[in-house]
Amino acid sequence: MAIAGLSVSLLTACSTGASHEVELPAENQARWTLPLDQYQRSIVDTTFEAQQILVQDCMRKRGYKWGVFVDSPDVRPGPSWNDVRRKLFDVELAEQFGYGTSRELARTDAEEARWRAIDTANSEVGRAAGATVDACFAESGRTLGTDGRTDPYSLAEQLAGNAYDDAVMAKEVLAAERKWRACMGPVGVADLPESPLMMPSGSISALRPSDDAPSPIGRQTAVPTRERDVAVADARCRDSTGYSVALYEAEWHAQVDALRRRADDLRRYRKQADAETSRAARVIADHPVAG
Amino acid sequence: MRLTRTLTTIAASVAVAAGALGAVAPANAAAPASCPRGAGCTYKNSNYSGGYVNFYYNVRNYADIDYWGGAGGLFPNDDVSSVYNNGTTGKRTFFYKEKNYGGTALIRNKGLGYINLANLTGWNDRISSACFEGYCN
Numbered sequence: 037m038a039i040a041g042l043s044v045s046l047l048t049a050c051s052t053g054a055s056h057e058v059e060l061p062a063e064n065q066a067r068w069t070l071p072l073d074q075y076q077r078s079i080v081d082t083t084f085e086a087q088q089i090l091v092q093d094c095m096r097k098r099g100y101k102w103g104v105f106v107d108s109p110d111v112r113p114g115p116s117w118n119d120v121r122r123k124l125f126d127v128e129l130a131e132q133f134g135y136g137t138s139r140e141l142a143r144t145d146a147e148e149a150r151w152r153a154i155d156t157a158n159s160e161v162g163r164a165a166g167a168t169v170d171a172c173f174a175e176s177g178r179t180l181g182t183d184g185r186t187d188p189y190s191l192a193e194q195l196a197g198n199a200y201d202d203a204v205m206a207k208e209v210l211a212a213e214r215k216w217r218a219c220m221g222p223v224g225v226a227d228l229p230e231s232p233l234m235m236p237s238g239s240i241s242a243l244r245p246s247d248d249a250p251s252p253i254g255r256q257t258a259v260p261t262r263e264r265d266v267a268v269a270d271a272r273c274r275d276s277t278g279y280s281v282a283l284y285e286a287e288w289h290a291q292v293d294a295l296r297r298r299a300d301d302l303r304r305y306r307k308q309a310d311a312e313t314s315r316a317a318r319v320i321a322d323h324p325v326a327g
Numbered sequence: 328m329r330l331t332r333t334l335t336t337i338a339a340s341v342a343v344a345a346g347a348l349g350a351v352a353p354a355n356a357a358a359p360a361s362c363p364r365g366a367g368c369t370y371k372n373s374n375y376s377g378g379y380v381n382f383y384y385n386v387r388n389y390a391d392i393d394y395w396g397g398a399g400g401l402f403p404n405d406d407v408s409s410v411y412n413n414g415t416t417g418k419r420t421f422f423y424k425e426k427n428y429g430g431t432a433l434i435r436n437k438g439l440g441y442i443n444l445a446n447l448t449g450w451n452d453r454i455s456s457a458c459f460e461g462y463c464n
Contacts, residue, residue, distance in 0.1 A: 123427070137463060151461065194449075236426065246385070248386065
């Protein structure tokens with residue numbers, strides 16, 4: 037069951053003692069939308085594109101070719117991912133990808149092939165002319181203001197990690213885990229773990245083990261039948277036992293608590309992040325991409 | 328196919344000084360000598376030492392790997408204590424708490440690592456999958 041709601045404000049106190057309102061997003065379990073998302077880096081990241089443009093300029097001046105892939109301005113996350121790179125898992129996704137994922141961005145096969153070709157060529161340049169590449173990345177970092185000792189997204193990233201740890205141990209979540217195990221019993225996974233978060237189990241993962249390779253283009257949905265069947269049953273059990281709702285709600289409330297505690301710092305970092313994004317937008321606007 | 332095909336011989340080294348939250352090694356600080364150019368590197372111990380698992384695209388599930396490279400022992404899943412992004416093209420690396428890129432991620436830009444995850448609440452011995460941006464599949 038998806039949870040969706042209206043956005044609300046949260047009153048927080050900052051270090052000066054004054055109160056501030058912090059906007060919370062609308063709850064949306066299907067997209068796993070959480071309060072700290074607004075302080076985290078988007079999966080569609082213009083800073084990366086701006087950095088590549090600047091590196092291309094720099095490398096060209098030094099006699100090297102450096103490719104830049106420019107995504108369509110309206111590119112969206114792939115179906116397995118939310119806006120801040122959280123992997124989603126539901127019955128529909130399990131039917132398509134098993135325990136795997138879609139591409140991170142919803143590119144066409146042709147776009148993905150072009151992105152990979154550029155990345156492969158750049159990797160070869162990076163290995164052959166490492167010092168030059170590093171110097172160009174350092175230069176781009178100075179231009180974009182991303183070479184400082186603080187990453188404006190790190191605090192939110194860390195708070196989100198802590199909130200997740202709290203959520204998975206919440207008593208409602210642990211109770212739902214027990215129901216999930218009972219629900220999964222008839223599926224016949226011999227090494228069924230205690231928690232759905234530990235799926236796929238070893239026996240299911242062994243059907244498609246890690247191989248340190250890109251997923252073949254056009255074959256993300258080539259999933260072993262047994263993996264697909266277990267993943268779909270797993271997703272259904274997470275829903276029917278209330279596990280997904282319990283985890284989402286626990287994580288939401290843990291993030292609200294974190295936001296209340298650190299709103300002042302988060303606001304400060306978001307200003308820094310917004311400044312980086314503005315500089316990146318100017319770079320993209322000012323530089324025609326040679327490809 | 329087991330991921331160990333990507334593993335290479337390494338010598339442990341201490342290279343950059345990363346700190347607690349918010350204080351990270353500067354970009355382009357020297358990479359650990361043990362981390363090949365182009366790779367994302369994960370280590371059993373702090374200081375980029377002990378056993379290693381290196382990847383160029385992704386590790387969908389550390390539990391698929393039976394042993395650490397080098398003399399690191401068995402079972403790298405939930406056993407990583409330092410990480411480094413020595414990629415060459417600017418892609419970020421993502422280190423996830425759950426298999427198949429589930430849960431929340433620890434993110435490192437090119438030329439940055441965490442020399443001791445014990446200094447980062449909730450991350451020491453917690454990594455179960457990892458990938459370079461664009462290859463989390």
